[in-house]
Structures are given as C-alpha cells and as structure tokens.
Amino acid sequence: MSAQWKSASARTPNLARLQRQAINAFEERQFDKAERLCAAILEYVGDHFDTLHLLGYIHLQRGRNVEAIAALSKAVKANAASVDAASNLGLALHNAGRLDEAIAAYRSALALSPRHPEILYNLGNVYLARDRITDALASYDETLANNPSHVGARVNRGNTLLRFNRPADALESYERALVLSPDHPQILTNRGHALRRLDRPQQALQSFAIAIDKSPDFPEAHFESALAHLTLGDFEPGWKAYEWRWKTNAFADKRRSFRQPQWLGSTPIAGKTILLHAEQGFGDTIQFIRYAPLLARSGARVICEVQSELMSLLTPLQGVEVVAEGGALPPFDLHCPLMSSPLAFGTELATIPAQVPYLAAPADRVTQWRDRLGAERLGEGRPRAGFVWSGSPAHKNDANRSIPLARLNELFANLPFACFSLQREMRQPDREALQRLPQLVDLGSELSDFSDTAAVISLLDIVVSVDTAVAHLAGALGKPVVILLPHAADFRWLRDRSDTPWYPTAKLLRQPAFGDWDSVIGGLAEEIAGLAGVSGGH
Template sequence: MNRRERRAAAAKQSGKATPAALCQAGFVHFQSGRIADAELCCQQALTLDEHHPDALHLLGVLCFHAGQPDAAAEWIGRAVQQAPKAEYILSLATVLERQGRLEDAQQHFSQALALKAEDAGLWNHIGNLLWQLGRKDEAAQHLQQALTLNPRYWEAAHNGGMLLLELGRHAEAVACFDVAEKLNPSAALYQMRAVCLSELNRFEEAQADYEKSIALDPDLAETHNNLGLLHWRSGRLEQAFACFDRALGLRPDFHAVLNNKAVVLLHLQLLDEAFATLQKSLAAAPADAQTLFYLATLQLLTGDFERGWLAREARWRLPSVGLVDRGFSQALWRGDQPIAGKTILLYSDEGLGDAIQFARYVPMVAALGARVILEVEPPIQPLLGSVKGVAECIGRSSTPAFDLHCPLGTLPLAFGTRLDTIPFAQGYLPPPSATRVQAWQDRLQARLGPLNRFRVGLVWAGNPDHKNDHNRSMALRTLTPLLDCDVQFVSLQKGVRDHDRVFLNQRPDIVDLTEQLTDFSDTAALISCLDLVISVDTSVAHLAGASGAPVWTLVPFNPDWRWLLERDDSPWYQSMRLFRQRERGDWASVVDRVRVELDSLRSARRQDQPSLLSA
C-alpha cells in the first residue's frame, strides 16, 4: 500500500472521511482499475459537498473512460465552474475534442494555455488542432512557439515543417526540418525537405536529400518520382526516365508518375509514347483531373478538338492551374440550351492572352439573342469592351444580375469548334480610335523624326510568374543578330527584367515608349503604327493576331497546344506566322531564320514603296 492509499484508509478508519480524502481514495481506485470503487468515492464526496471540484472532475474523468463523453463534459464543466484550474480545463477540452467539437475544444485549450504558457506540449497540441480547423497561420505560430520553448521538440519541428510546406513558406519549413533531422532523421523527412529545397531552387541540396531518403528507404515510390521531376527540371532526361521507371517498378499503377512521364515524353515530342502512357494512367485512375487535362493538351495539340475541348474542362478540378470555381447559383451554359432573351455572363478564366483569343466567340453568343456581359481583367477591359456583341464590360469587383454564365475558355466547347471551323481568324477586334493612333504616330515621330523606315515591334518575354515562362521567354540579348537588320525596332515589352533593362539601355536604336502604354488599347494603337510585330508566345501576339496585324510568333520546341504541330501558320490568326524551335532551347536558329525573313520582307517592301522609303 502506497502513501496515498494509507492516507485514504486512515481517513475511513478514523470515521472522519472528508470530500478531499474520498477524492484521494477514488483516485487511487481509478489508477488501480477499480472503477466502481472510484465512482462510489466520488458519490460519497459529493454527498458531503455537492460542489466539490475534485470530485466533479474525477467523476467526469470516469465517465469519459467509460465511453460517456456527454456525461463527462457535464461533470467536468461543473468542476471548471467551481474552480477554473488548468487541469480541469484541459480535461474538458480533451472531452470536447473527442466529441468532434473542435472549435469549443480549441477555445478551452487556449484558456488552459493562459495558465500554462510555458507548456510546449500544449502549444504543439493547440497548433495541430488549429491546423485541423483550417486556421493554418495561427497553427504555424503555435507550433513555432512550442519549438521556441523546447528546441529539441521533434514533433513540433516536424509538424511545423509540414504545415509551413503546405502554406508555401518553404524557407521556414526547411528551418523546421533541419531541427527535426538532427533529432530523428527519416526517409520521409528528407523527402519533404527536398520538396522545399526544390521550390527554393536549391536543386543540388534537394537532390542530395532525395538520395538520402532513398538510401534510408528505397521502396518509397514518391521519392523516386520527385527525384525524377528534379532531374527533368534540370534537363537530365535519362536520369528522369530512370527514376520514373523505378517508381513504377514499385507501384505500376502510380498514375501521378505515369502523368509525369507522359509530360516529359510530350516535351520531347514523343507523342505516341505520351498518349500510351496517359492511357495507362487513365486505366489506373479514370477520373483523375490531371490525367484528363494532359490528355486534352495532347488532343488539342494534335488537332483533335472534338475530344480535347471536353477533356480540357477537367482544368476546373486542378488546384495547380489556379482556376477558381465562382460558385454561381445560375446555370453554366455550354451551348446546350437556348439563350435568346437572356443575360449571360462570359468571364475570363485564364490569362490575358487566352481572354483575347476566346473573345472571338462573343459576337456568336450575342447572335443567339443573348445580352452579353463580359468580365475581364482591367488591362484588357477597354480593349475587349469594344468587341461586337458586348453589352457591358466589367471587372470582377462588380457583377450585375445575369441568367447564365460561361467561362471564355469553355466557349470553343459550347460551339463545337473544330480545326476547320475556328471563327474570325481574320481578326475581330475593332480598330483603335483615330485619336489614340495619331497620338502614337506623334510620339514615334517626335522620337524618330520622319517615319520612313520599316517599323517592327518586339516582345521577347512573357509573365515571369507563368509556369512555362522558362520555355517560352528569352533574354533580349538573344535577339542581337536580329537587331542589326536595317529596320526600326520598337519595344512592346512591358515589365522589362533587370538583365534585359541593362542591355536595352545599351541599345538606343530600340525605341522604348512602353512607360506610356496604359492598357492594351494603347498597345493596339501602337501596333497599328508598325509594319510587323515579332513576339514570343505571350498576350501581345494574341493582340496583334486578333487585330489582324502582321505578327511573327516565336514558338518553343514544345509549343502550347494552340500552336499545333509542324506548321508555320495559325488557324486562330490569319495574319500570324510561326517560327518554331527545331531543338529544345534553341532560340539561336529561330532568330537566324527570322533575320533572313525580315531582310527579305524589308527588301520586298522597299521595292514596292520606293517613294516612301526614300522620302
């Protein structure tokens, strides 16, 4: 018999049993598994003092262990009312958490934390609870405080790293994983830290961590897959395929790996192999949105629009694409019902170039008798607001009443567009206002003097945040062979990057008035003052094509689906010529071909207009 048991027995023998002594005896019984005796002691204590907090609390604990959470919450809640001790509050919070009442549990845990602010375990527990509640920033703060209080707290370090990774705060996640690694390294930890390092472009460190993970556990297919992606990103194709194949050897139906392998095959233009790999992926996961989206890309790229448009609707289920389901209560229109007399909201769902490309369908929607409200981003609002059939052009901040809605990117599906039925390829944007055009003519003349040279607009880079920017953009310096042509180059490049700005400042022969471009209507007016636009695959190429202006688009080896394959024209824009890379990353040969064609065009134009060029 221990001291507590002796004291409880002595209290009974003396006949002076008190609530405190009975509670002590009840606790001893509880620890020894004598639940009925423990409950009897609690009842006796409450007979003497119906508000005795220890008895109320212990009775609640007994109910909790007996699988009676409602009764437990009632008894412990009464104890808290009598004496809001941290012990009681924590017990109540635990019961509430077990009941699934997470918000209530979190509030009580936080109340206890005010009484036990140095308890690292409590900070960690509340952090995990907040994470479950979706309050991730607060959760991260709690986990980090737990780690501050106890720098050797592996669980707080590991959980903090995982949460920060989920939040996209990769540098902070790495710091947490560094702590966790010193305490208890594991294959899973190295894998997660490698993911963060890769996102931070610390590729060599990421590769080292993936290899450590594989050394500890070579049977994690996810690690081989991630290492394969890293090799692919670094241009090491043989190693990438080897990693994907090792992952598939471990899990033959791992559809994410099959998808990744298919994407690499697509980038290498090995289309038959890419199709076959995606079919295997679909067999493993028939409804997988990523697989369907990749398949749609291949179908559209090869001109199979009928199946491609439908499969492309899987993009709405892809968080990586960044599309947001607007949650409209009104019906989605996909060409499957009459719309005469109704108001339809057409809205931009992808980039600026996509909105310009698909705005060609607006007149067709209006021709069906609908009143069209067009919602697009501010830089293209004045431009697309003038498209025939637009009754009202708005931004997202103010959406008026409407009956139906349709994303612009779904309109090709709604109209059953085939390769031979693409509408308005000759151009569909109305000409810019004469006032704007004259303003740009005056600016150019003020800068250049008499406008008697062949004028060419240049765009060499797209949005740096675009996931394919490394593939479609180039450095301005890459165009150096072209810049020696006897033409007047005019920059149309907004958002010039630092290294390009240095080069641009060294080339006063390139006229740069882009600071005066306020929106795409201004850019359209400037383009109308030029003889030709040369652009990488970005929104200005779409703007020129939609305006019917001559445009040469520089296309990477692995092109976006809309440029199709093995053709130097575009069915989307009659005024466009395509200049394709013949090998991955080879812009030099593209620039050389453009220079030859530009010299030829300039010479032909000089012969056709001798008086203009000699004025």
C-alpha cells in the same frame, strides 16, 4: 522524468494512467478524448514533453496548424534533442505557410539526424514551395541517397526538374517512381506531362489513358489529355476533356459560381442574355473573344467580363457589352467561361472563326502615338518592327518560352529596320542588354494598357513575339506577326506547321530541338529579310 513530473505524480498518482489513456485514445482515433486527457495532464505538468508532443501531433492530424505549432514549439523547448518534435513542428509550419520557419525547424531536426530521409524529403518540399528549386533538388537527391525507394522524392524530384526546364530528366525520375508504384495515377499523369513537354503527345496520351483507367475520376489526367488532344488537332475530344480543368487543383478555386445555368451550346440562345467571362491570361482573352460577336449574331445579348487592362481595347466589339472584372454585373440568363466557347460552338480545325482583324486599335490612340513618336522616331522610310522576347517571369512555362535579349544582339545589328521594344515587363539582364542596343527603341515602359500596344502595333509593319499576349494581339489585329515557339509549344499552336488556323497573318517559327533558340533566331533573320524593301510609310 522531470522533477516537475515527479512532484506532480506524488500529488496526483494517476498522471501515468492519464498519459496511457491519452495515447490509447489517440491510437483509436478518439481525438477529442485524447485532447481532453492531454489538457488534464498539462494542468499539472505544463512542460511535459511527451504530452505536449502528443497534443501537437493530434492537432497536426486534425489540420489545426496554429494549435499544433503552439504545442510543438513548447515540446521542442522542453526537449531540444527530439528529432520527431522538431520535424513535426516543421510540418505544421509548412502547412501554415510559414515556410522560412519550417526550413529552420527541419534544419534543427537534421542537425540531430542528418541522414533522416523523411525529414530531408519534407525539407525539399518546403524549398520547392519557397521556389528555392536548387535547394529542393539537392534535398530530394539526399533523400534518395539514403532511401532509393522513396517514391515521393522520386516524384518531386521530377517536378523540380521540370521547373529547371529539364523534361527528359524529369521523365526519367517519373519512370523510376513508376517502377516502385506502377499504378499511381498522379505519377502516370506526371509522366504524361513530361512527355508533352518533350513534344511526344501521342505517348503522353497513352500514359494519361492508363491513369484514367486506374482512377476514372482523376481530373489532372483528363485535363492533361485534353491538352495533348488539342496539340494534335483532335478538337472534339480535346475541348470536351478541357472542361475537367475546373476539377484540377490549378483551377478549382477559380471557377465562377452563378445561380444562372452554364451554357455549352446545347440550348438555343436567341433572345437570351449570356455572360462570357474571362478566366485565364490576357492572351487567352484576346484569342477567344472572337466568339462573342458570333453569339451576338446568333440573336443573344452578349456581356463580356474581361480584365480591366483590356477594357478600352474590347469595348468597341460589335454587339457586345464589355464590363470589367470585379464590377457589378448586369442581369443575364446564362453564362459561359470564355475558354469553353470552342466546345459550345463545336469548333473543329476547319471551323475555327479565323476572320481577321476582329480587333482594332482605338483611332484616337493611334493618332496620339503617331504624334508622340514623330516621323524621326518612327523611322520614316524604313520598315518598322516591334519585338517581345519574353513573357511574364511569373508564368509557369516562362523558362521554356522566353529568350534572353542578349541572344538577339546579332539580329538587331543586321536589321535595316526601325526596331521597337513592346516589352512591358523586363528582367534586369534584359535591361542591361537593352542599354547596348541603341537601335532598339524601348516603348514598353510607355504602354499603359493593351489599347496603347494595339495603337503602336498599327503603326508597324511586323511584330515579332514569343508566345505572349502581344502575339495574340497582333494576330487579332490582322498584323503580320512572327511567333517564336519552343520545341513543345502550347496546345493552340498545334504541331509540325508554320501557320496557325487561329491567326492567318501569323508565321510560326519553332525550335527544331529542345532549347534550340539559335535555329529559331536564324530563321527569323531570313523570314523578315524580305520585308527590308517595305517603304515604312503609314
């Protein structure tokens, strides 16, 4: 007991009673009363540890992270030996997004109690939020070493292993979590996701079905089941379940809210004005913009809101008014998220609108690029190929879909092509590898938008790309394109086929086993060898 407490108690004998009342009020979840009692105590004893800790914990329970941090910081200062105070401070800091400070607080707590499983687990969660996945995995492993039955650590260990692109190990972690908590819908859904990543969509669907049976309104399970159905070509249940995306954590805050009703194909649209709005990545917009002219041919006035980087490319679409995201919208009667278009049209495999080209490079850009590159740089007399070997590093599936440029060295050494990089974002190791490939002309840094990319593609004979927007662009332009895919590819590429109903000029090369890019690269060399006799004249 502090000297200040003794002195205050001598002057105000009811302090101990106030503290008991505050604790009782907290335990009875009378938080307002508990806060008032804590405040009364702190008027007399401003550094009373137990009261500061209790007040901070009340704020933490009520989601008042700023107030919790203030009270718990004072509590830690009043008693630096308290494991709980340091741990709760870490939790409040994590909730407030102050991740580095949260890590420091948890480390302080672990200095006092190095084997505390809950603190190790919470530290792992902060590391995961901070993208320090190696540290996160180590923290979860330490948690489980001290408490093998910690379900959260099993689950988040699996989540971390997925970030390492280790779905088989993640699946094992989820399976062990399900032994401890067999009916948990999130764990069942995570297991299904790992199975999808292992190209086992039928088994994934079984896991999602159990999750939905346990929790019928669990959005993540429905959305994941949509991806599995679409991968299998089961479009009717797939596109229907795809609408659950708006209730998932990943999409809930991205849903557009309009006073006009959403259109999903159930009402006639002739004579109406409809807004189609882009919702995901550039490639998604390029792929599904094909539905806009169909709406126009149905008698609707069509407005398409798209990313600004696509404006000049998409503006010439027949019968469609294109506007940029973030700008003022013209009046409209109905709206439809772009990736809900297949559902609205009742799209099946056999009815995919697959006529290409449905996009074209602006003629003035093509002329500019032909003049800019010149005959020598264009490699007149040789076939021309454009390459994209990696996607955006920020993409959640980047580790699975991208190829380090250095792995393509042998391919470039033996290609009788004029080779051009269309890679706009480039990692430092790839920049270094590019320096050692003089035969690969880097155009990526010169491409200002997708119209530039389309213009360059129009001057090429073939495009080779991993699963990025450039692959979609080449397909939409009707250009021969070889798309390099991981073993478990995105749902739109289906399974067990080397063609795609979305792009008739595309050839798909898939990893035969998880992580096997060498076989893909070998197949690519064979695939494009037949083009060596193309004249290259354009």
